[in-house]
Amino acid sequence: MPDAHATPALDLAADVVTITRAICDVPSVSGDEGRLAELVMRALAGAAHLELVRDGDAVVARTNLGRDRRVVIAGHLDTVPINGNVPTRFETDEDGTEYLWGRGTVDMKAGVAVQLKLAAELAEPAVDVTWVWYDHEEVSAALNGLGRIARTAPGLLAGDFAILGEPSNGQVEGGCNGTLRAEVRTSGLRAHSARSWVGDNAIHKLAPALAKLAAYEAETIEVDGLAYREGLNAVIVRGGIAGNVIPDEAVLEVNYRFAPSKSAAEAAEFVTAFFDGFEVAVVDAADGARPGLDDPLAQEFVRAVGAEARPKYGWTDVARFSAMGVPAVNFGPGDPLKAHADDERVAVAQIVDCERALRAWLTAAG
Known part of the structure; x- marks a missing residue:
């Protein structure tokens, strides 16, 4: 395990912006979250009101006050790879807005800092x-720390309502779209490209599928009062073995982002029918999550934080809570458009505002 003693201890009595900067300056690319997880454990060890559980490189902290309702508030510790954007620094743009710049500031260590302080x-x-x-959010779903806890210790995630601190510009983003990847495959016959007429070009056979995709107009579907915009797009094309050989196989990889009113199985049926006449294989799929904004706790939360409820277009781990029957929303500082960007940066005021709003709700909920 990485040596947490080599890094200054986290001071959770500091202001939330200072905490954000401190944890962003601890590299925790997926697979290397151990040092940060240990720092979190050490920082909370003196909190007598919390029961602490370590699960791999995930940390769970619970109050056990006998309240009528339990809320689960989660955030991931890992980031995508660093690209010259650590350590963090402050920037001020031309309109005077101050930002904290650096990897993880948006996705999602500012949200984690808010949670740790509270x-x-x-x-x-x-x-x-x-x-x-939790760990391993930015990589394969099979490695996801929240998914691991849901499989091995689901009782740790039991609750009446869940909040995921994914960046949402300080607004409430309900649920999330589902996602599906499929491969559309064509076959042909190899031949020397100088005598192409004796072969059968598999890449050319993809043309009708690509034309159909280019002409397709994705739907916008209302679910529980929120409008989810779908998307069906080619994302990868593979084919050919050499510059002088007619290819005998080609693969078009398609990504379908579907409204949470559909199941992954229904999305698979749609994609298979859309490419009727082609060989289609679904290689990955994940259900979305309905907004859950009809739940009283969710409605209280939206009112209390003074936020506007919006749909979440990308897939997030709220879907894991939804699958467990727990209504869940995304709420955190940071512009999602800056997640993973080399100029990733979060408005300082947004971190402070999110802490204030979440604190107010947790101390007056219901």
Whole structure:
């Protein structure tokens, strides 16, 4: 395990922006979250109101106050690879807005910092809270720390409502779209390209599928009052073995982002029918999550934080809570368009505002 002693301890009594900067300056690219997870454990070890559980490189902290309702608040510790954007720094743009710049500031260590500060300080929240900081969110779903806990210790994630601190510009983004990847495959006959007429070009056979995709107009579907925009797009094309050989196989990889009113199985049926006449194989699929904004706790939360409820177009781990029957929303600082960007940066005021809003709700919920 990485040596946490080589890094200064996290001071959760500091302001939330300072905490954000501190954890962003601890590299935690997926697979290397151990040092940060250990720092989180050490920082919370003195909080008598919290029960702490370490699960691999995930940390769970729970209050057990006997409240009528329990809220799960989660955030991932890992980031995509660093590209010259650590350590962090402050920037001010031409209109005077101050930003914290650097990898993880948006996705999603600012949200994690908000959660850590509140977990340490709120000994008597109005609801029982389960705080979860987990590993491996930015890589294969099979490695996802939240998914691992859901499989091996689902009781740790039990609750009446869940909040995922994914960047949402400080607004509430309900649910999420589902996602599906499929391969559309064509076959032909190899031949020397100088005598192409004796072969059968598999790449050319993809042309009708590509033309159909280019002409397709994706739907916008209303689910529980929110409008989810779908998308069906070619993302990868593979084929050919050499510059002088007619290819005998070609593969078009398609990504379908579908509204949470559809199941992954229904999405697979749609894609298979859309490419009728082609060989189609679904290689990956994940259900979306309905917004859950008809739940009283969700409605209280939206009102309390003064946010506008919006749809979440990308897939997030709210879908894992939805699958467990727990309504869940995304709420965190940062512009999602800056997630993973080399100029990733979060408005300082947005971090502070998210902390204030979440604190107010947790101390007055219901």
